[in-house]
Amino acid sequence: MLKLATLCYVRTAQQTLMLHRIKKENDMHAGKWNGLGGKLMAGETPEACAIREVQEESGLTMHKPVLRGILTFPGFPSGQRALWPTDDPRHHDPNLDDWYTFVFVCHEFEGKLIDSPEGVLAWIDNDKLFDLHLWEGDRIFLRWLSGDAFFSGRFVYVDNVLQEHDVTFYRGEQVVPTMPSTTAPASHQPRYHPVDDTYCWLCNGAVTKRHCKIICQVCGFTRDCSDP
Numbered sequence: 001m002l003k004l005a006t007l008c009y010v011r012t013a014q015q016t017l018m019l020h021r022i023k024k025e026n027d028m029h030a031g032k033w034n035g036l037g038g039k040l041m042a043g044e045t046p047e048a049c050a051i052r053e054v055q056e057e058s059g060l061t062m063h064k065p066v067l068r069g070i071l072t073f074p075g076f077p078s079g080q081r082a083l084w085p086t087d088d089p090r091h092h093d094p095n096l097d098d099w100y101t102f103v104f105v106c107h108e109f110e111g112k113l114i115d116s117p118e119g120v121l122a123w124i125d126n127d128k129l130f131d132l133h134l135w136e137g138d139r140i141f142l143r144w145l146s147g148d149a150f151f152s153g154r155f156v157y158v159d160n161v162l163q164e165h166d167v168t169f170y171r172g173e174q175v176v177p178t179m180p181s182t183t184a185p186a187s188h189q190p191r192y193h194p195v196d197d198t199y200c201w202l203c204n205g206a207v208t209k210r211h212c213k214i215i216c217q218v219c220g221f222t223r224d225c226s227d228p
Contacts, residue, residue: 001097006037006050007071008104009145010060016129017058020120028076033124033132037101046102054106058121059114065106069151071141073099076157105145136162144169147220149176169220197225 010017019036021029038053040046050065076099113121124132130139137155144151149169156164169176200207200216207214212225 003097003099004040005099005101006040006046006053006104007035007101008037008050008054008062008065008106009035010054010058010062010106010109012107015123015125018122018124018132019057019116019118020122021118023117023119031133033134050102050104057116057118060109060111062106063108065104067102068105068145069103069153071101071103072154073101074154074156103141137165140165143222146222149220
């Protein structure tokens with residue numbers, strides 16, 4: 001079944017509002033830290049959904065949320081759809097959900113935080129976000145929020161483990177294709193090579209190195225230097 005949702009990151013200059021999903025029973029995100037958001041209602045625009053969901057979950061009223069990208073999660077969270085070809089009847093099992101998620105960032109808001117029914121709210125320093133218990137894919141696309149390109153990403157999970165992802169970035173009418181990426185097995189031990197810091201891992205574009213940050217000049221992807 002196709003499901004439409006929003007995912008919102010309310011931000012200040014130094015912090016991001018995150019939600020620790022530890023309150024609801026049978027929560028597919030149980031134990032994880034997420035942004036805010038939820039499913040679109042009939043006839044609702046993504047923007048209206050984002051504003052409503054953030055208000056319901058946090059008590060804050062967003063102004064001028066900005067749509068930064070769209071994420072596709074086939075068969076999330078089990079990902080079983082990804083195991084079968086499109087001509088296999090199991091691929092069309094209506095009990096499997098394909099989520100299409102509109103990702104927003106908002107810097108303008110008002111109100112006071114409430115005791116959220118969805119979990120525990122906390123303002124997290126932006127440089128501490130990756131210390132949280134996040135979905136593996138979130139560790140990838142959260143970095144895209146710091147770029148200036150619109151993104152369309154796909155994340156394939158099988159039994160809650162990220163197997164692969166790919167993304168296309170858009171800047172105006174320019175399309176910056178990227179190479180699909182797979183998640184290395186847990187036993188894989190990466191080894192640093194100097195050449196690793198000479199190109200963008202997402203789009204292979206040119207990069208600059210500043211204060212031990214590798215910044216892509218094409219898609220805006222930013223990461224820490226690999227040099228140990």
